[in-house]
Amino acid sequence: MNKNKISKLDKKMDKIKEKEEKGLLKEQKMNRTLRKFLNNKLAVIGLFILLAITFSSIFAPIICRYEPGKIDLRNALKPPSRAHIFGTDKLGKDVFARVLYGGRISILVGFGSGIGSAIIGVLIGSYAGYKGGWFDKTFLRISEVLIAFPQIILVLLLVTIVGQSLWNLLFIFILTGWAPMYRMARARMLSIREEEYVQALKAFGVSDFVICYKHMLPNAIGPIVINITLSTAMFILEETSLSFLGLGVPLNLPTWGNILYAAQNISILRNNWWIWLPPGIMISLFVLGLNFVGDGLRDAFDPTYQG
């Protein structure tokens, strides 16, 4: 029995060897990280959810029969039906159209500020962590101030100063949100810079930028990417709560948060579930998808984890 098993395995290995000798063994063209990511089912499901929601938002004008802002008072507060899949709101606007169009803005705000703050935080943080010195100390203090101040209050403050608009909101989110990214990138680099391969590169006198961004950063990218997905989710939720308070994106633009704003009315909350449930589900699905993708990316980027 045992012998049989071994010989089977041997045969397999022989076949592989034979192929190799003939040069038939295909070199894996696909990037290793991508391959590992696609092997993770949950991550692919998450990615699918994200892409589905994002694309249907982008192509909303083709998908929807109604304009998001079109008022039709005769059909106000109608429950879901064949004509209006998600029903209509107080002014007779189609909720389905509003959710899809709203997704455009919400996703833009989420990803825009998530990626924007990551770029700034990581660029500064990894160099600071590698180099240390006054550069690191200065930014460390700034980030401490930002983190010590409650973010939502800072955002509210800035919104009242610079005014309420989509781009202002994006700018404010990035300005207040880069500090955690900075600190994480810095912390990772602090431990990586003691590794021997970094010392070897220093012994060759390779330039600091190449060591920092080409050799060290890929080892820190795993947690950074998870953090981008998580902070994107956080920014989407933050946009939602700001809009719910009426301080986010101006109310004339539909966003998931602005649609939920309607649920401040207690009778709508009680009687017209179709107005607030779809954007709520959309937000949850999107955030869930982001988390799945974040987990998948973390495993894919971890060089010690075999996919």
Add this chain to the structure above:
Amino acid sequence: MNNSNNVLIKLRDVKIYFPIFKGVFKRAVGYVKAVNGVDLDIYQGETLGLVGESGSGKTTLGKGILQLLKISSGEVTYKFNGEEKNLKSLSDEEMFEARKRMQIVFQDPYSTLNPALTIFNQLQDPLKKFGVKSKSKRREILEHLLEEVNMPKESLNHYPNEFSGGQRQRIGIARALSLSPNFIVLDEATSALDVSIQAQVLKLLSSLKEERDLTYLFITHNLSVAEYFCDRIAVMYLGKIVEISTAEEIYNNPLHPYSKALISAIPVVDPQSKFDRKRIILEGDVPDPANPPSGCPFHPRCKEVMEECKYNIPELKKLLKNAKGHYVSCHLYKDEFTKK
């Protein structure tokens, strides 16, 4: 061997201190004296072993020579093209040139290669920096180097986690060789490998030495490896070199009480060997390098301690009767420094 024309690297009173910060204002309250006044000549073409127990400053000294750590005081001179240059006072261009000639192979095969990049990707940057502009040329050079360390050239496309410890170490050696240096610090380069692989790597290192006319500083705590591999051996204790001589001398005729204890600790293969060595067991630990004992740093653990050892720091001096050059820093041999 004592021909001073052949000195490649000369260390004079090299000290490497690390400050200890304490208190609210982070003032330096003291220094860890990792390397505390080392004089050493490394000759062209030799393998100099640096042995000593953990914490004696071997690795720190090795990194200091390569300017990976800042030297607090003293000087390191390096001879290029027949001219002695102080490494501290080099211009950027000269340092650039010096980087080419000195390399290091590290101890830990797992942290010596970057897990996130393929071998080619991480080994090509030094070549790029030193003027090999075309990518195919760089690949060619690296393929050749890998073959020289007995690795298949396809390894370039793989990631480090696909290799065993011994293979990684050989890739590390290939990296150190990539700019054709003439001096390499082997920082416990074989101690993390198992014995059979260790032998392979040592053989590889000695054949590379022959082919490329290399000079090694071999840092190790494995004394039998040092005996096999080194021409001369320096024994280090608490940041100082206490004895230095040819490998043979150190093994057959250790003089410093500390060297005696180290040599007696080497396991003997044949239990009925004619060298009926008595194991000398040292009491206590290496003292705190931030607060070394007065006088001879070894005196609290020394079996043959004298009154003088507690106050006077012995100097590393040449024994006159020994033509091969046996240096020791111990008060026991005071008379022999002067007597012919």
